[in-house]
Amino acid sequence: MSEIIRLKAHVRIRESARPHGRRGRPVNEIMTLPRHNLPKRASHFIGRERDVTDLRQLFDSTRMITLTGAGGIGKTRLAVRVAETMLAGFDRVRFADLSEAVGPDAAVRAVADTLRVVDDRGVHEAIIAMLRPQRFLLILDTCEPSVGPLADLCTRLLENCPDLRILATSREPLRIPGETIWRVPPLSVPARTSGPQLSLLRPPEPDVAVVPGTSLRPQEALRYEAVRLFVVRAGSARPGFEVTRDNLGQVIELCRMLDGVPLAIELAAARVRVLSVRQILARLDDQFRLLVGTARDLPARQRTIRATVEWSHDLLSDDEQTLLRRLSVFATWSMRIAEEVCAFDTISREQILDLHASLLDKSLVTAGPEVGGRAHYHLLDTVRGYAAERLTAAGEEALVRDRHLDFAVAALEDSARLAVSDLSWPERLAALRRTDHHRENTRRLLAWARGHRPVDGLRFCVALRSYWAVRDATGEVVAHIGGLLEETANEAPSAIRARALALYAELTLDGESVGTAASAADAALKEARNCADPGALTTAYCAMAQVGLYTGDPDTAHRWATETLDLARDNDDLVAEIVALNVLGSLLLGRDRAAARALFEQSLAVSESINEGWSIARGLTVLGVIDLPDGDPEVAARALTTALRLFDDIGSARDSARCCAALGRLAIRTGDHAEARSRLVEAMRLSIASGRRLSIARAVAALAELAVAEDQPVRAAALAGAADSLRTEAHPPGRASGRIRAFAEERLGADTAQSAWHSWRSLSVERIVNEAVEFPTVLPSVPLTPRETEIAQLVGAGLSNRDIAERLTITSATAARHIANIFGKLGVTSRDRLAEWARANRR
Incomplete structure (x- = not known):
């Protein structure tokens, strides 16, 4: 043979x-x-x-x-x-x-x-x-x-x-x-939007997984490979499955959470046989149990996500396995972070570079974007989950997380000290973007600090004070700080607690309860007086001054702002000096604009001396707003345009929205209504991106002012009423609210104005926004036939086609034809717009 x-x-x-x-x-x-x-x-x-x-x-x-x-x-x-x-x-x-x-x-x-x-x-x-x-x-x-x-x-x-x-x-x-x-890259998925969508502005239903919404239509979303793969495979698992506007956001978030990895997406899609997309999304915390397949055409190593990752893990050396499991504590990291946190016991700092390069070559570590001149990396979620299990099994989780927290606190406190020096604006912007990039690390560190290292958690939070002011931190961050304060009531040094309580007060000022902010500021002041730390005392004074301003207590605000200014200048605390000057200037805005301008100009000069772009932009915005009523429009436009450029560089949706709204009001003043519409719609878009209900209320109120300028009393009243409904008890109606209501009553009469004022108040936030940015194309005096006028008035009274037909003894089809003719004559496209016209032209 x-x-x-x-x-x-x-x-x-x-x-x-x-x-x-x-x-x-x-x-x-x-x-x-x-x-x-x-x-x-x-x-x-x-x-x-x-x-x-x-x-x-x-x-x-x-x-x-x-x-x-x-x-x-x-x-x-x-x-x-x-x-x-x-x-x-x-x-x-x-x-x-x-x-x-x-x-x-x-x-x-x-x-x-x-x-x-x-x-x-x-x-x-x-x-x-x-x-x-x-x-x-x-x-x-x-x-x-x-x-x-x-x-x-x-x-x-x-x-x-x-x-x-x-x-x-x-x-x-x-x-x-x-x-x-x-x-080979992951499959394409829709990018995350810059801020929360409208669906996140309302509290979620209990026991329901919340996912970001999407502005994409289903057909647009299917252009993305990951979405297309999920939909096709889900259709094979459950014939008749299709992506709709109701489940599209969940499908997209599912594909994002699975990192666009085809095997994971296919295994998840197979679960559509017995689970809804929402249920699959809610169970993704346990990927290894959920993502199991039975397809016989797959090799055994690819029938579960665990087997796929395990196959790669078992091919690693002992040191590579050790580094991989330690890296699982990070959402993202640079080589410096890996060397500082992961090098101990069996792995030296000198070994990290080569071991890390090997994990990158073996596709277990994924290269990410370069941030601030440093390459950054991450683990795919499936790899991270497996590596985290190995970290826990090795008994190293607490040690590695503690080392990560120690490193982060030291690095952030160093950065905070540098922030009051003469860093250039590009350097400050780079630092801001680095912190943005590590936002998920921040969440993980805060979660770990609670229950494990609460005092260091407070130090971590205090070091991020300036960052959270720029990024308008609320919600989850505030909850973490509140929890850490509770855990350290009898443990943290007074200086740290004072700064943390002042920070908590500042972050809750613009929220639902100013009372919470006031209590925190009082507590901060008491703690600060118990220690010999001028910085802690200055921070507490700042919080007290801002609380006084927000609660409409000018005497309290003036007292503490003056105390802040004196102490800040004595201790060369330029950040506190800026805050104090801004509070004092705000107190004078309604009484002495010239004096207010002088204070804001001083604040701007201090901001410029340390190249603090965010404070510079805020100062320019206020100076532009001061000039809106009767100042030089060109000077105001230059200030606001410069501020908007800085805010756009920073990526602050909330501040950009305010600046756009001010430019819109300036355009109203100069009679350029087309420019005003453009600016105010952009302000609305940015307000939505900020995720703040109050910001949306302000944008709606600005559109109400435009409606007044365009002589649309019904629309103006509806917008102003909706803006008030979006505010909370902590935020009373804006200054223009009463003026707009008086305008509507003069033009429409008290009853009609009252009806218009309440017409949008019961609508959802999303519906209010949609109505606000849909500008009417109504001609005020288009002739209708007597019958059409009668039907238009009945639509304005809220009657349906069937109701109109019964009232006029005609068929519903005839009523519908009349309404279609009316739409064509008036240039409207909805019954709401027709009702608005009818109320404005009631006889």
């Missing part, structure tokens, strides 16, 4: 050297191999059209491409799809599955078996002899268990087989000359 085998090998090698047939293929090769052995796909290939095209083109300039990426990212499917599109360009295409190849020579022998070569002179030589005369595409799938032997094989093949192309898949590169590495 062995002689027969050797004879076959000898014949095959000899025949491969014979003259080729008319298409350049060895004569015997046609008989020995089918044209290709690509695995049949059990489901349709979705997405990655650009990747397929680019990879095909890349083979024009390179002979070997290695597709790398994390487990489940879709390397094998992409390789097979590329090969399918290239069949016509090769004599033969062979797919070698190397996932079961164990041992130093097993992978090379698996390649030989796939090619059906028998080696009597050595397996490498037999493979080379087989491939040398052919135009051949060789796909080597799952190379990571045998990188060394396969690297040697591929090097020799590329040297000896000029018409060979190799397409490999591996979780790490083979690192050989001529290899082009192609990192």
Whole structure:
């Protein structure tokens, strides 16, 4: 038998050297191999059209491409799809599955078996002899268990087989000359919006998973590969499934939480058989139990997310496994953070760089954007979850999280000290963006500090005071600070508690309860007086002054602002000096604008002396607003436009909204209503992005002022009434509210004005916004027939088509035709707009 085998090998090698047939293929090769052995796909290939095209083109300039990426990212499917599109360009295409190849020579022998070569002179030589005369595409799938032997094989093949192309898949590169590495990205998902959507402005229903809304329509969302994959696979699992406006936001958030990883998305979609998308989303905290599949066409290592990650983990060295599990505490990190936090016991600081590079090469660590000149990294959520389990099992979780908190507190306190120096504005902006990038780390550190290290948690919060002022932190942050204050009632030093209580007061001022802020400010003052820390006392005075201003207590505000100013100047606390001058200036706005301007100009000068762009922009905004009634419009426009540029650089939606609203009011004053509409709509968009109900109320109120200028009393009253309804008891109606109501009563009469005032107050926030930015195109005196006028008035009274038909003894269809004619004559597109016109033209 062995002689027969050797004879076959000898014949095959000899025949491969014979003259080729008319298409350049060895004569015997046609008989020995089918044209290709690509695995049949059990489901349709979705997405990655650009990747397929680019990879095909890349083979024009390179002979070997290695597709790398994390487990489940879709390397094998992409390789097979590329090969399918290239069949016509090769004599033969062979797919070698190397996932079961164990041992130093097993992978090379698996390649030989796939090619059906028998080696009597050595397996490498037999493979080379087989491939040398052919135009051949060789796909080597799952190379990571045998990188060394396969690297040697591929090097020799590329040297000896000029018409060979190799397409490999591996979780790490083979690192050989001529290899082009192609990192397979996750599937595309819709980007997150810059701020919370309208659905998040209202409290969620109990026991319901909340997801960000989306402005995309279903058909638009299906342009994204991850969404398309989920919808198609979910439709296979439950025929009839489709994406709708009701579940679209949940589908998108699901794809985001799964990092756009195809395997995870497919396993989640399979759960649609028994769970709704909302239920799947709510259960994603336990991905490893939820994301389990039973598809027989998948190898065992890809039938669960756990098996996929475990496969990669088991190929790591001990030190690589240790670093990976320690990295799981971060949402994102730079090399410096990894070196400071993860280097202890068995891993030295000097080892981190090489170990980290190895994890990156093996697709377990993912490179992210460069932030502030430093490369940043993260783990895919599936990898992080598995690594976190290993960290807990190793008994290292508390130690690593404590080290992370220690590092963060020290770094932030250093940054806070630098913030009062003469940093340039670009340096300040870079620091702001670094903190933005680490926002999820901030959440994790705060959650860990509560119950474990509450005093250090307060230090962490205090160090972020300036950042949270710029970013308008509320909600979750305030809850964490409140919880930390409760935990440290008898533990934290007075100086730390005083600063933390003052911060808590400042962050709750613009919320639902000014009373909470006042209590916190009082407590801060008491703590500050118990310690010999001038900085803590200044911070407490600042909080007291701001509480006085917000609660309408000018005497209290003036007293504490004056105390703050004196103490700040004595201690060279420029940030506190800015706050005090702003409070004193605000107290004078309604009485002495010239004196107020002088104080705000002083504040602006201090801000400019330390290049504090956010304070500069706020100062310019106030100075522009002061000039709105009767100042030089060009001066006001320059101040507001400069401020808006700074706010846009910072990314402060709340402040940009106020600035846009002021520019809109300036346009109203100059009679440019088209510019006013544009500015005020932008103010509304930014207010929504800020996620603040009060900000939306202010934008609606500004649109009410435009309606007055455009002589639309019904719309003006409806907008002003809605703006008041969006405010809370802590935020009384704006100064223009009474003036707008008087205007509406004068034009419409008291009863009609009252009806208009309340017409939008019961609407949802989203409906109010939609109505506010839909400007009427109504002509005030368009002639209608007597019957049309009568029907318009009945619509204005709230009657339906059926009610109108019964009232006028006509059919509902006739009433509908009349209303359609009225729409055409008046240029309106909804019954609400027609009702508004009817109320404004009531006879």
